[in-house]
Amino acid sequence: MSKLPKIKQSKIVAQTRLFAVEELSMEFSNGEKRIYERLKAGSNGAVLVIPVVDEEHFLLIKEYAAGVEAYELAFPKGLVEPAEKSIDAANRELQEETGFAANKLTQLKKISLAPGYLSHKMDVVVAEDLYPSKLEGDEPEPIEVIQWKFSDIEQLLLRDDFTEARSIAALYLLQSFLQQKD
Amino acid sequence: MSKLPKIKQSKIVAQTRLFAVEELSMEFSNGEKRIYERLKAGSNGAVLVIPVVDEEHFLLIKEYAAGVEAYELAFPKGLVEPAEKSIDAANRELQEETGFAANKLTQLKKISLAPGYLSHKMDVVVAEDLYPSKLEGDEPEPIEVIQWKFSDIEQLLLRDDFTEARSIAALYLLQSFLQQKD
Numbered sequence: 001m002s003k004l005p006k007i008k009q010s011k012i013v014a015q016t017r018l019f020a021v022e023e024l025s026m027e028f029s030n031g032e033k034r035i036y037e038r039l040k041a042g043s044n045g046a047v048l049v050i051p052v053v054d055e056e057h058f059l060l061i062k063e064y065a066a067g068v069e070a071y072e073l074a075f076p077k078g079l080v081e082p083a084e085k086s087i088d089a090a091n092r093e094l095q096e097e098t099g100f101a102a103n104k105l106t107q108l109k110k111i112s113l114a115p116g117y118l119s120h121k122m123d124v125v126v127a128e129d130l131y132p133s134k135l136e137g138d139e140p141e142p143i144e145v146i147q148w149k150f151s152d153i154e155q156l157l158l159r160d161d162f163t164e165a166r167s168i169a170a171l172y173l174l175q176s177f178l179q180q181k182d
Numbered sequence: 183m184s185k186l187p188k189i190k191q192s193k194i195v196a197q198t199r200l201f202a203v204e205e206l207s208m209e210f211s212n213g214e215k216r217i218y219e220r221l222k223a224g225s226n227g228a229v230l231v232i233p234v235v236d237e238e239h240f241l242l243i244k245e246y247a248a249g250v251e252a253y254e255l256a257f258p259k260g261l262v263e264p265a266e267k268s269i270d271a272a273n274r275e276l277q278e279e280t281g282f283a284a285n286k287l288t289q290l291k292k293i294s295l296a297p298g299y300l301s302h303k304m305d306v307v308v309a310e311d312l313y314p315s316k317l318e319g320d321e322p323e324p325i326e327v328i329q330w331k332f333s334d335i336e337q338l339l340l341r342d343d344f345t346e347a348r349s350i351a352a353l354y355l356l357q358s359f360l361q362q363k364d
Contacts, residue, residue: 004246004253005246005322007251013198014196014197014201014203016195016203016219017205017217017219018203018219018299019196019201019203019219019221021196021198021200021203023198023199024248026322028246028323029323030322032322032323033322034322035199037198037199037200037201038248039221039249064186064187065294065298066206066208066220067220067221067296067297067298067299067300067301067302068294068301068303069189070186071186072297074297109339109345110345111345111346111350112247112250112254112345112346113295113296113346113347113348114249114295114302114346114348115247115250115252115345115346116247116248116249117248117249118249119249120249120296121250121345122347140187140208140210140214141210141211154358157291157354157355157358163291163292163297163303164294164295164296165293165294165295165304165347165350165351166296168347168351168355169347169350169351171354172351172354173339173350176339
């Protein structure tokens with residue numbers, strides 16, 4: 001309905017090993033002008049994988065999160081490599097981070113993180129029909145893999161080490177997906 | 183259970199108007215060393231507000247999201263100001279972005295965004311018992327306020343303009359909160 005504002009000018013104002021900050025000169029359809037900054041994501045996208053073990057259990061991983069300086073529970077995730085499909089990236093990350101591969105992978109939704117100032121998007125993928133298969137990742141220490149019960153999700157939501165919006169959102173999308181299957 | 187890795191050194195490697203990128207020299211308890219980068223959030227925190235109209239409806243806003251260059255549906259949110267409580271920030275943002283204030287505000291959970299490389303955390307607050315009250319914000323154009331039915335949440339999750347992980351997570355936390363009230 002609303003007419004998209006125009007990006008009159010853009011430039012990279014900072015570039016580090018991982019991050020690129022872009023400054024945008026915006027003009028809205030009503031004539032208002034604003035200078036915005038946003039973070040540019042890599043061009044290949046990212047995936048989050050929900051490993052479903054059976055009707056009663058799913059897997060979470062616990063690893064160090066430098067942004068919040070704590071060990072956090074979350075679903076496996078990672079960047080898609082050049083020329084890799086996001087389904088294949090999901091199966092690779094699953095094997096690197098949990099030691100399982102999946103015979104069945106289903107894309108649920110492409111989610112954004114903070115669309116106001118991050119360009120990052122991420123495919124949420126459900127992995128089912130798991131079998132043991134380990135790929136080496138680049139983790140500094142072994143990742144802890146935790147089996148969780150669907151019946152204990154309320155306790156999970158209450159935990160101080162399960163805070164990541166993407167993983168909470170994924171759990172919601174999973175429940176909606178599983179209900180539609182029934 | 184796991185012993186926290188040590189931050190041996192840290193320095194700001196880029197600073198723009200909005201963003202600060204920090205480089206960390208990490209040492210894990212097994213002796214492995216890594217260089218990490220993370221984005222530092224402002225020190226006052228942020229809030230996301232879920233405005234509940236009645237037992238059948240809640241409010242969403244639609245505004246331009248520069249990160250993904252699209253108009254996106256989401257819950258109102260914003261930064262907490264210095265010396266402001268997050269409940270008060272929630273009520274202020276609610277008035278700025280929807281034209282309503284709330285008599286009842288309940289903190290649900292503190293969520294993180296991408297804890298691996300962002301330090302950002304955000305209080306999710308439910309706003310109930312709404313009444314008209316408008317505060318001027320700094321928006322470049324009027325924000326569209328949309329009333330949505332709880333019974334139409336499945337359609338919302340399917341929409342391409344409702345992608346934000348924080349808002350999807352908030353909806354899940356809201357449903358869990360409302361079920362516990364029943």
